[in-house]
Amino acid sequence: MTTSPLPQAPPNPAGRAGARVSPEEGLRLYRDGDLLDLGQRAQSVRFEKNPGLRVTYVLDTNPNYTNVCVTDCSFCAFYRKPGAPGAYTLSVEEVLKKIEGAADKGVTTVLLQGGHNPDLPLDYYLSLVRETRKRFPGITPHFFSASEVQTMARVSGLSVREVVRRLRDAGQVSLPGGGAEILSERARRRISPKKGGPESWLEAHRAAHEAGMRSTATMMYGHVEGPEDVIEHLENIRRLQDETGGFTAFIPWSFKPANTPLDKKVPHGSSANRYLRMIAFSRIYLDNFPHIQASWFSEGKKTGQVALHFGADDFGGTIFEENVHRAADHVLKTSEDEIRALIRDAGFVPAQRTTLYEVIRTG
């Protein structure tokens, strides 16, 4: 690893644990801060928030119920237009069959997502939650990103708040952070103009938190955004966290260009160096987030290990099934044993957790 050739930010006590970094200071730190200095600061925040060497992980899987979508995001290799070759929508029973397979492997978190399929009624989603709860009590349904919730609201004619309440009443306790990409109007207009601005993502998460659910926040970077967009994204989620306290973790990952319309504009994707900067900076900036997740899956196992020394305290999940990155030719696999070995090898103590970051077993 090399340090950044950019000039170092002046010593900035605001970047240390306990004091808040303003957007202006943040922009300077993110752009110009020395990488190793950022990492050191991030680790001090990490150990203040999560003392000890424990690094958590979860047994999870990410199946999909449909790839039919009308939203045409330019970074997406996963979706198919309605009626196009390869388009599919699974029945409730077919999805439950997948969840049964996951339960047999000891999975505790199912992150279920799909395209924006205008033909699916709200009852379809509610049945998925209700039946998962009923048939597989050991599994927490971590279902449906914000824009899917927005689609449910549009199709059903209900408000986002009412849709979220119904999901909660069906048994949902947690919403995944997918679909955030970059929460800046400028960036979203360029890569996902039909998805709505940052407020539509924030609205669904605010509604989830108000309904008593928890959620994660994500970021997909490394495409058209600039440093200002990154700061805007982090500022948006930090403000919502101040308001509700409902986010459990922040999970950044880099854009995978293969097979996407954006491929020609961003052919090489992002670097490990940039990822570590993002992990460290987000740990410093998001002073009200308890957990920052390192992604072995999107960034590679070794980079995931190094991220544990740059502020991350969670190693993500086993992800037994995944199709969105796969559609962009990005395929990595692991097992629980390997995750535990990778965490140990990086100098930490593995601990299995639930969807809501409660520790089930340590060591």
Ligand code: SF4
């Ligand atoms: S990212 Fe999601 S909303 Fe956008 S095109 Fe792909 S499936 Fe549709």
